[in-house]
Amino acid sequence: MQQAPAGPRTLTVFRQEHSLGAAEDLDFALELLRRVKTGAAAPLLRLYRPAPTVAFGQRDTHLPGFDAAAQACRELGFEPLVRKAGGRAAAYHGGTLVIDHLEPDADAIAGAKGRFSFFGELLAQALRDAGVEAAVGEIPGEYCPGEFSVHGTNPEDPSQRLKLVGTAQRVVSGGWLFSSVIIVENSGPIRAVLEASYEALGLDWDPATAGAADDLVPHLDVDAVEAAVLGAYGRYATLSAGDFGSLQA
Numbered sequence: 001m002q003q004a005p006a007g008p009r010t011l012t013v014f015r016q017e018h019s020l021g022a023a024e025d026l027d028f029a030l031e032l033l034r035r036v037k038t039g040a041a042a043p044l045l046r047l048y049r050p051a052p053t054v055a056f057g058q059r060d061t062h063l064p065g066f067d068a069a070a071q072a073c074r075e076l077g078f079e080p081l082v083r084k085a086g087g088r089a090a091a092y093h094g095g096t097l098v099i100d101h102l103e104p105d106a107d108a109i110a111g112a113k114g115r116f117s118f119f120g121e122l123l124a125q126a127l128r129d130a131g132v133e134a135a136v137g138e139i140p141g142e143y144c145p146g147e148f149s150v151h152g153t154n155p156e157d158p159s160q161r162l163k164l165v166g167t168a169q170r171v172v173s174g175g176w177l178f179s180s181v182i183i184v185e186n187s188g189p190i191r192a193v194l195e196a197s198y199e200a201l202g203l204d205w206d207p208a209t210a211g212a213a214d215d216l217v218p219h220l221d222v223d224a225v226e227a228a229v230l231g232a233y234g235r236y237a238t239l240s241a242g243d244f245g246s247l248q249a
Contacts, residue, residue: 004236005111005118011101012242013230016048019094022079025050029100029177030084030170032247036102037175044242045233046100047226050181052078052093054193057144060089060201069200076193083168088203090144090166091193095185095212097222099123099229101178108176112169115178120148123165123180126232127152130225131217132164139163141206143194150182151209152216162187162211182229184222187212 019025025048035041054073060066061082069089070080078091092098101119105111120136127134133153138145142163150165163183170177183190191210198205214220233239 005115009237010043010240011103011233011237012042012044012240014044014046014242014244014247016046016244019048019051022051022053023081025053025098026055026081026083029102029179032100032102033170033172033175033177036104037172039104041102041247043103043237044101045239046098046102046244046247047229048098049094049222050092050096050098052091052189054078054080054089054091054197055083056080056089056197057087058082058084059087063201063203065200065202069197072196072200073193076189076196078189078193084170087146087168088144089194089197089201090181091190091197092181092183093186093189095183095187095222097182097184097226097229099180099182101180102175104175106174108171108174112171112176115169115176116148116167119178119180120150120165120167122232122236123167123182123229124150126228127164127182127213127225129231130213130220130228132213132220133216134164139209141204142209143198143205152211152213154216161209162215163209164211164213182225183212184220184225185212185214187215
C-alpha cells in the first residue's frame with residue numbers, strides 16, 4: 001500500500017444506526033467537517049447505511065434532462081440530491097455502506113490526489129479481505145467514472161467487472177472530508193434508477209458495470225464489509241468507539 005497521508009493516527013468511529021434522511025445525512029457530513037477543521041471535534045470515521053438516494057453532481061444540473069432525471073428517481077423511490085463533491089450521478093440505498101472520514105489538515109489541498117489513491121487502495125484491500133477480487137481503477141462505461149473508484153471482478157468470468165466503491169472529497173481550509181460509498185447488497189434498484197437517470201440526462205454508460213459486492217460473493221452483507229473496512233482502517237490508525245448521539249447533542 002502507498003504511504004499513508006500525513007495527519008492524525010487516531011480516529012474515533014461513530015456508527016450511525018439510522019439514516020437522518022437523504023439530505024440531512026449529506027448536510028451533517030459538512031457540519032462535522034466544520035467541527036473537525038476548527039478543533040471542535042476530533043478526527044473521526046462515521047459509518048451508516050443511507051436512505052435511497054441519487055446524488056447528482058453539479059455538472060448534471062446543467063443538462064436539459066436534469067428535471068426528468070430527478071423525477072425518475074422519485075418514481076423509483078430514490079431522493080434526488082445535488083452534492084458538493086464528486087462527479088456524475090451515483091445511487092445508494094440501505095444495502096450500501098457510507099464511510100465519512102474527516103481529519104484536520106493545515107494544507108488539505110496539497111494531499112487531495114494522494115488521499116484518493118491511498119484510501120481507494122485501503123477500501124480495495126478491505127473488500128479483498130471480505131473475499132471480493134477488488135482493485136482500484138476506472139472500468140470502461142462505469143457510472144460516475146473516476147480514476148480511483150474500486151471495482152470487483154467475477155473470478156468465474158473475468159470479463160464481468162462491477163463498480164463497487166465510489167469516493168468523493170471535500171477540501172476546505174483547515175480540513176478534509178473523504179466520503180466513500182460501498183455497494184454491498186441488492187444492486188437491482190440501484191441499476192434501475194441509474195439507467196433511468198442517465199437516460200434522462202443523455203449520458204452514455206454501460207449498465208453492466210453497476211452491481212454490488214454480493215453479486216460477486218453470494219451472501220456477503222453490509223456487516224461483513226463494515227468489519228473488513230474497520231480492519232483495514234485499523235492498520236492505518238488507532239481506532240476508538242464513539243457514541244453517535246454525542247455528535248448530535
